[in-house]
Amino acid sequence: SQTIHQWPATLVQPVGSPLSLECTVEGTSNPNLYWYRQAAGRGLQLLFYSVGIGQISSEVPQNLSASRPQDRQFILSSKKLLLSDSGFYLCACDQRYSPLHFGNGTRLTVT
Amino acid sequence: DQQVKQNSPSLSVQEGRISILNCDYTNSMFDYFLWYKKYPAEGPTFLISISSIKDKNEDGRFTVFLNKSAKHLSLHIVPSQPGDSAVYFCAAKSSGTYKYIFGTGTRLKVLA
Numbered sequence: 001s002q003t004i005h006q007w008p009a010t011l012v013q014p015v016g017s018p019l020s021l022e023c024t025v026e027g028t029s030n031p032n033l034y035w036y037r038q039a040a041g042r043g044l045q046l047l048f049y050s051v052g053i054g055q056i057s058s059e060v061p062q063n064l065s066a067s068r069p070q071d072r073q074f075i076l077s078s079k080k081l082l083l084s085d086s087g088f089y090l091c092a093c094d095q096r097y098s099p100l101h102f103g104n105g106t107r108l109t110v111t
Numbered sequence: 112d113q114q115v116k117q118n119s120p121s122l123s124v125q126e127g128r129i130s131i132l133n134c135d136y137t138n139s140m141f142d143y144f145l146w147y148k149k150y151p152a153e154g155p156t157f158l159i160s161i162s163s164i165k166d167k168n169e170d171g172r173f174t175v176f177l178n179k180s181a182k183h184l185s186l187h188i189v190p191s192q193p194g195d196s197a198v199y200f201c202a203a204k205s206s207g208t209y210k211y212i213f214g215t216g217t218r219l220k221v222l223a
Contacts, residue, residue: 004154032209043115043215044155044200051209059210090154099145100202100211102154 002028004103006091012109019064019078021106023091026072031093033074034100035066038088050074086110114138115203117214125222130188132217134201137182141203141212146175146186149198149216158199159186191221 003026013019025031035047046059048066056066063082067075074091091103116135124130132146142163147155161168161175161184168175174187188195198216 006154009152034209034211036213044202044213046210046212049209057209092154099157099160101157102147104154105152107152 002026002031002093002101004091004093004101006089006103006106008106009104010107010109012111013081014111015083016080019076019081019085019108021076021089021091021108023074023076023103024072025074025093028072028093028095030071031095033068034092034094035064035074035076036090036092036102038090038105040087044090048076081110083110113215114141115201115212115214117199117201117217119217120215121218121220123220123222124191126193127190130186130191130195130219130221132186132188132199132201132219134184134186134214135182136184136203136212138203138205138212139182140205142206143204144175144177144184145202145204145211146173147200147202148195149200155200188219191219193221193223195219196221 005024034049036044050068064078090105092100094100114137145160146158149155159170159173159175161177177184198218200216202211202213204211
């Protein structure tokens, strides 16, 4: 079964600073990859998904972007963080006939 | 527009009793439903799923029931254990799409 690595586990960044969160997947090939965010007291909001290298679909217009430079690598970025970008960011993957599985997440606090 | 709703933010149950978590959806195109368990500061863990061709799926202590006419699903945990205390999310998806839509979660507390 696949393993999803996310780092860092926690991050504190000032407003206006850039962001790069990385996710890599082991144990599978050609997965669908996802970035979700959980804001405090809220559900899981889909931010981006990717069905292949270089293919990114954005679900919510915002201050973030995503890239998939390799089959099992998914990166979430921002050029300038806002206070509202604080939250718990989760990388996930699935394949046909298998459910969505999540990494352990990154807690981002923008100060 | 919340397509997947978990109307109970919290639930407390005595150890050994049944826990019933509920989820409602509005989109009739959803045909695949999942339940996840989440501990603080961790990613959600997949528990059990059901496709719309079934009305029940069982895995050990966990059973998911689907009522398509009511657009309602529920997760039963029997018997409940203190280690089941966590936030539970339901999710739904339409085949042919990549979007999993999640509810806002129900915090379950199992009392010893």
